[in-house]
Amino acid sequence: MENVKSRNPYFVNLWVDGFFIGFLSIALFIYFRYLDLQGPFAPWQWAVAQAAIWALNWPHVFATNCLLYQSKNARQQYPLTAYVLPFFMIALGVLAFCSPNDFAPYIVKLLILWSPFHFSGQTIGLTLLYARRSGINLDPWMRMSIFGFAYCTFLSQLCALESYNIDLPYSAISFPLLGIPKWTASIFNSAAYGFALALFLAFWQLRAKKQHLPWIIALPLFVQYLWFVQGADVYSFQLFVSSFHGLQYLLIAWSMQLALHHPWPTSNPSLFLIKKTSLWLGFILLGGFTLFYLLPLGLSHFGWKIAFSSAIVFAILQIHHFFVDGVIWKLRDENVSRYLMSNILELAKNRAPKE
Amino acid sequence: MTTFLLKLMAFYAPWIAAFLFAFSAGLIAFAWFDQKKVRRSLLLLLILFLLLMELMMVVPLQLGSFANMLLLFWAVFHLWLMGKFDR
Numbered sequence: 160m161e162n163v164k165s166r167n168p169y170f171v172n173l174w175v176d177g178f179f180i181g182f183l184s185i186a187l188f189i190y191f192r193y194l195d196l197q198g199p200f201a202p203w204q205w206a207v208a209q210a211a212i213w214a215l216n217w218p219h220v221f222a223t224n225c226l227l228y229q230s231k232n233a234r235q236q237y238p239l240t241a242y243v244l245p246f247f248m249i250a251l252g253v254l255a256f257c258s259p260n261d262f263a264p265y266i267v268k269l270l271i272l273w274s275p276f277h278f279s280g281q282t283i284g285l286t287l288l289y290a291r292r293s294g295i296n297l298d299p300w301m302r303m304s305i306f307g308f309a310y311c312t313f314l315s316q317l318c319a320l321e322s323y324n325i326d327l328p329y330s331a332i333s334f335p336l337l338g339i340p341k342w343t344a345s346i347f348n349s350a351a352y353g354f355a356l357a358l359f360l361a362f363w364q365l366r367a368k369k370q371h372l373p374w375i376i377a378l379p380l381f382v383q384y385l386w387f388v389q390g391a392d393v394y395s396f397q398l399f400v401s402s403f404h405g406l407q408y409l410l411i412a413w414s415m416q417l418a419l420h421h422p423w424p425t426s427n428p429s430l431f432l433i434k435k436t437s438l439w440l441g442f443i444l445l446g447g448f449t450l451f452y453l454l455p456l457g458l459s460h461f462g463w464k465i466a467f468s469s470a471i472v473f474a475i476l477q478i479h480h481f482f483v484d485g486v487i488w489k490l491r492d493e494n495v496s497r498y499l500m501s502n503i504l505e506l507a508k509n510r511a512p513k514e
Numbered sequence: 515m516t517t518f519l520l521k522l523m524a525f526y527a528p529w530i531a532a533f534l535f536a537f538s539a540g541l542i543a544f545a546w547f548d549q550k551k552v553r554r555s556l557l558l559l560l561i562l563f564l565l566l567m568e569l570m571m572v573v574p575l576q577l578g579s580f581a582n583m584l585l586l587f588w589a590v591f592h593l594w595l596m597g598k599f600d601r
Contacts, residue, residue, distance in 0.1 A: 239555040240600045247559050251566075265569045272586075276593045314590070321586055324579075335573050337582035485597045 167502045168293040168373045170414040176375060179410035180285065181382040184403045188385045191396040199394040208398035212405075217447030218440075219405035220480045222412040225443065227483050230419075240486045244479060252475040256463065263471060264334040270474040271334065272317070275387065277481045278404045279313040284488060285379040285407060288499060293373050295365070304357040308380060311351035312387040319344035319391065330473075331466035351388065355380075379407070411499070413439065418501035428507040450476055531571040535588075538564040542595065555600045565592045 169176045197204075227233050227241055234241040255263040286305050290297050297305070324338025358380070365372055386403070390396040416439050423431050451473060458468040489495055523530065538561055545557040565588075572585050 237600045239552065243556070244559075244600075251563075261570065262566075265566050268569055269566060269589075272589055273593050276590065280597070317590075318586075321582075337573065337586055338579050339583040339586055340579050343583060482596065482599055486600045 167505065168289055168375055169502065170410055171503045173375070176410065177378065179406050180375065181378040181407075183406065184382045184385060184399075187399055188390050188393065188396055191393050192390070195395060200398075201395075204395045204398060208395075208402070211399055211402035213448070213452075214444070215402040215405035215409065217405075217451045218443040219408040219412065219447075220476055221443045221446035221450060222409065222416075223480050223483050223487070225446070226412065226415065227487055233487060237486050240483055244482055248475050248479045251478075252471060255471045255475075256458075256468075259332070259463075259467060263332050263467075266474045266478075267329045267332050267334040267470060270477055271329070273478060273481050274401070275313045275317060276310075277484065278386065278400070279309040279383065280485070281404060281407060282309045282379045282383040285411075286376060288411075289373070289376045289379070291496075292500060293371070293376060295370065295372070295376070298361075301358065301361045304354045304361065305380065308351055308354035308358060309383055311347045311354060312383055315344050315347035315351055316387040316391050318347055330470035331464055332470045348388065351384075355384075414501055414503060415498050417503060417506055418498040421501070421506055423506060432503070432507060527571055527575055531568060531575065534564055534568045534571060538568065545595075545598075551600070554598075558596060558599050562592060562596060565589060 227237070251266060255266045283305055286309075287297070287302075318339060319341075321337045321339050322341045322344060323336045326333040326335050358377075362372060362377070382403070385396075386400045390400075413436065417432070417435060420435060451469075455465060455469040455472045458472065459465040487495070541557055541561050541564070545554050545561065548554040548557065568585070569589065572581070
């Protein structure tokens with residue numbers, strides 16, 4: 160284990176980072192698990208969950224597209240993602256619209272498989288990022304435990320779901336579950352606890368060596384555990400998981416967006432921060448609304464039911480987002496990692512992001 | 515004509531599914547070692563499309579829970595593979 164130069168671990172500070180990364184998830188988990196007396200799926204829960212999706216999940220998808228398409232550098236670096244992938248996704252969408260009974264369910268199936276895998280990827284990315292920001296080089300065993308824990312929690316929930324042999328509705332489309340053996344979920348569940356124990360011991364050893372370990376490093380993993388293991392059967396909580404994922408993402412994308420504008424004007428940096436943040440937020444909210452609401456609404460005028468067109472458009476946009484996200488956030492890429500090392504308060508003081 | 519084609523596909527479904535599996539496995543091996551970024555990325559897109567076809571062919575066949583378990587892990591492996599897209 161080698162120490163590198165210690166940095167500020169937070170994008171803003173403990174409370175703001177904590178809120179975006181996990182405090183809200185934890186608070187809502189406690190509420191729905193222990194305090195909610197109305198039972199799952201009370202009308203207000205549906206309404207708040209839908210509002211959260213509009214405000215957090217849709218904009219986070221649009222923010223990814225902004226990051227790819229606003230920079231000529233990124234477009235040139237990832238030409239297939241930028242120029243070929245949209246046509247591929249449109250072709251899949253057209254097939255789904257033309258074949259609502261035979262092909263569309265499998266697009267939805269792909270979305271259901273890929274979403275939690277994508278969330279796990281973000282959990283791993285955030286953990287590695289906070290470790291790097293804290294100046295900790297993780298050894299291969301710790302990295303393996305982080306990857307193992309995140310993927311086993313996801314596989315445990317996925318296998319539990321796929322152990323039913325029924326068709327599950329997703330908006331207006333039913334997609335098949337696979338009816339796999341129930342014991343597969345238990346295996347991944349046990350493996351997740353094994354990896355958690357290995358991580359706990361590794362962190363304990365670091366503490367014993369007087370290594371400073373900000374707890375935010377473990378927060379994404381803990382929240383992943385709530386999403387996929389402890390909260391897997393808390394149905395009202397599950398309505399919010401995609402929004403929690405979006406909330407985490409927005410912190411990083413916002414920070415990246417502000418770092419890209421460095422150096423900020425020296426006079427009144429707070430006003431600059433508010434202006435840039437408002438513009439960016441307004442743009443991604445509008446973009447998300449256009450893609451996820453107006454586009455399916457427009458397609459529904461061609462004879463498809465809005466619930467059906469929404470499901471297909473949602474699946475296609477999300478799968479496109481999974482591809483783009485897998486490409487543009489490479490910590491190995493120096494440009495990306497440099498901007499991801501920024502701290503908003505330091506940027507306001509016009510200090511450049513550290514290498 | 516369409517009905518005839520659908521009947522034909524249903525009759526040959528296990529063979530079509532087996533062919534799709536073999537073909538996608540071959541393409542994965544090829545993409546794995548391919549040094550040309552553009553060709554490799556296009557191959558990965560094709561492999562993803564083949565996965566969708568495999569799901570469409572295999573799931574309605576109801577080959578049993580063990581076969582479906584293999585299909586599920588095959589699908590998750592594809593998702594991991596997609597992380598190699600456009601690198």
